[in-house]
Amino acid sequence: MSEVLEGRLLLAQGWIRGRIYFGERIKALEEAPVEGPLILPGFLDLHVHGGGGHEVMAGREGVEGTTAFHLRHGTTGLLPTPLTAPLPHLERALLGIREAMAGPLGEAILGAHLEGPFLNPKRLGAQPPFPLPPDQEVAQHLLSLAPVRVLTLAPELPGALGLIRFLAQRGVRVQLGHTAATYSEALAALEAGASGFTHLYNAMTGLHHREPGVVGLALERGMWAELIPDGLHVHPAALRLALKAIPGLYFVSDAVAAAGMPDGEYPLGGHRVAKRGEGVWLGASLAGSVLTLDEALRRLVAWGVPLEEAAWRMSLYPARYLGLSDRGEIAVGKRADLVVLDEGLRVQAVYLGGNRVG
Numbered sequence: 001m002s003e004v005l006e007g008r009l010l011l012a013q014g015w016i017r018g019r020i021y022f023g024e025r026i027k028a029l030e031e032a033p034v035e036g037p038l039i040l041p042g043f044l045d046l047h048v049h050g051g052g053g054h055e056v057m058a059g060r061e062g063v064e065g066t067t068a069f070h071l072r073h074g075t076t077g078l079l080p081t082p083l084t085a086p087l088p089h090l091e092r093a094l095l096g097i098r099e100a101m102a103g104p105l106g107e108a109i110l111g112a113h114l115e116g117p118f119l120n121p122k123r124l125g126a127q128p129p130f131p132l133p134p135d136q137e138v139a140q141h142l143l144s145l146a147p148v149r150v151l152t153l154a155p156e157l158p159g160a161l162g163l164i165r166f167l168a169q170r171g172v173r174v175q176l177g178h179t180a181a182t183y184s185e186a187l188a189a190l191e192a193g194a195s196g197f198t199h200l201y202n203a204m205t206g207l208h209h210r211e212p213g214v215v216g217l218a219l220e221r222g223m224w225a226e227l228i229p230d231g232l233h234v235h236p237a238a239l240r241l242a243l244k245a246i247p248g249l250y251f252v253s254d255a256v257a258a259a260g261m262p263d264g265e266y267p268l269g270g271h272r273v274a275k276r277g278e279g280v281w282l283g284a285s286l287a288g289s290v291l292t293l294d295e296a297l298r299r300l301v302a303w304g305v306p307l308e309e310a311a312w313r314m315s316l317y318p319a320r321y322l323g324l325s326d327r328g329e330i331a332v333g334k335r336a337d338l339v340v341l342d343e344g345l346r347v348q349a350v351y352l353g354g355n356r357v358g
Helices: 060-071 087-101 136-145 160-169 183-192 213-221 236-245 293-302 307-312 316-322
Strands: 003-011 014-022 026-031 038-041 043-048 075-080 112-115 148-153 173-176 224-227 248-251 264-268 271-276 279-282 338-341 347-352
Touching (some): 003 307, 136 160, 148 160, 173 183, 224 236, 293 307
Parallel strands (some): 003 038, 043 075, 148 173, 224 248
Antiparallel strands (some): 038 338, 271 279, 338 347
16 A cells, blocks of 8 residues: 655755655655645664663663654654763663664664774763773674664774774774874774764864864865764854865764753763753763754754755765665655655654654
């Protein structure tokens, strides 16, 4: 049995007016002079710690609660992202992700993004204080617990380059983050097989004309990078610069449990953080965000990013980064993961594998 929606459809080639026929997958597209809502590919969030009062570190229940919250905001695929933590806590989080992948919302869970534990102790930001030195045995153990698709590390740490090669050979996308690396140290990481940059500009060495740092390397020769478009982590002008410089720039929420919740204190791994207005804080440091990707879309458009580009960089681009051939765009044969928006870019409906979930 087929469902049908009509309106303005965002394809990889651009906008058309017409109808989309779908079951679990998209069966047909038909151009027609119809009116209706905006129909976009579902968003893919490759860096998310929590939301709606739930956090990934809590195990399966936290992963499923996080997934359900972000689904309501148009995110039809995500990488739950454990924080740096003692190994038993990381093990619980990764096992929870694996269990949730086998559960009722499993098709929306793409694997895990490990943000740590191989981070620079001096660049933790709001990460809990449990970094470990790069260790292939530890990494292999963590990879055995759940499908780790992305891992963030500091490339200047002893043993990091060997670990990058080890991970890249196993298909893990290695990203540079929470790092004090010089330009040369970061370049060596790219040459060893690192793929991208975690929350670009944040928790990394900045651009200086005599020492370009990790930011300078990303802007000079980065192919892929993630960025948090909440207006707090990165100024819109710096965001627009990154769009010009990095072909595969894509947007993430970096959302924590406080997303969608009233002001107050919330867990962030081993920390308690404070949500105040549109930000989450650990002392004077930003501690993730309260962003959802539908809100990110509205902010990007308000800052002058064309709607189609903003949407592609939260769907098509992250799908291509992870090598997902069946997601991220509206085309015949692809999964019917769709978000329907009104003219104000507010979510009207969300479809996951053809089933309406929001």
